[in-house]
Amino acid sequence: MSKIRKLLSVLILLVLSSCGSDERVNGWRILPGEPLAGADLNNVDLSGADLSGADLSGSNLSGANLSGADLSGANLSGSNLSGANLTRADLTGAYSVNPSNSDIDLSGADLTGANLNHAQLPNADFSNANLTSVSLIKAFLPGANLIGANVYQAIIKFADLSGATMPDGTINP
Numbered sequence: 001m002s003k004i005r006k007l008l009s010v011l012i013l014l015v016l017s018s019c020g021s022d023e024r025v026n027g028w029r030i031l032p033g034e035p036l037a038g039a040d041l042n043n044v045d046l047s048g049a050d051l052s053g054a055d056l057s058g059s060n061l062s063g064a065n066l067s068g069a070d071l072s073g074a075n076l077s078g079s080n081l082s083g084a085n086l087t088r089a090d091l092t093g094a095y096s097v098n099p100s101n102s103d104i105d106l107s108g109a110d111l112t113g114a115n116l117n118h119a120q121l122p123n124a125d126f127s128n129a130n131l132t133s134v135s136l137i138k139a140f141l142p143g144a145n146l147i148g149a150n151v152y153q154a155i156i157k158f159a160d161l162s163g164a165t166m167p168d169g170t171i172n173p
Contacts, residue, residue, distance in 0.1 A: 037075075052090075107145075 037055050043063040050070045057077040067087045076096035085105050092112045102122050110130045117137040124141060128148040135155045144164040151167055161172045 047085075 036059055037057045039056070039059045041064055042060050044061075045065040046069055047065045048068045049066070051066075051074055052070045053073045054071070055075045056071075056079050057075045059076075059079045061084050062080045062082045063084060064081070065085045066089050067085050068089060069086070070090045071086075071094050072090050072092045074091070074094050076094055079096070081101040081104050083103050084101070086109050087105055088108045089106070090110050091106075091114050092110055094111070094114045096114070096116055096119065101120065101124070103124070104121060105125045106129050107125045107127045108129060109126075111134045112130055112132045114134045116139055117135050119136065119139045119141075121139065121141050121144060123143040123145075125145045126149045127145050129146075129150070131146075131149050131151045131154045133153045133155075134151075136159050137155060137157045139156070139159040141164055142160055142162045144161065146167050147165055147169055149167045164172045166172055
């Protein structure tokens, strides 16, 4: 993809995110696999956006509002999601190796089948999230909130869950 097309994609995101909710363009979406790698989307409101299959690797999404967004199959590797709001976001099959993000809100999000191996997610809020079949091998999740999370068939091996609140409300030592 040319640099111009990439820049235009980012500008479209910024224009749409700056519109009030009543002015938002219905049905707007990034094309599947649209490369936005390395984009600076710090504090942008992308709530409800369809970013399925988007390449957001290395992007700065810190403080972004992605609540209710469709990020299914998106590549989030190396992206900064610190302080991002991903409540009720669809992250099914999303791919994110080695993300380093603190205080990320994933409450109620659907992460079915997501690859979060080696993730650095201290104090992440996974409350009431669907973590079915998620892979968290060697993930760093100290202080994470997993209350009410569905961890059916989740692969959580060699993960650091020190001080994390487990799905049943107990606190891991």
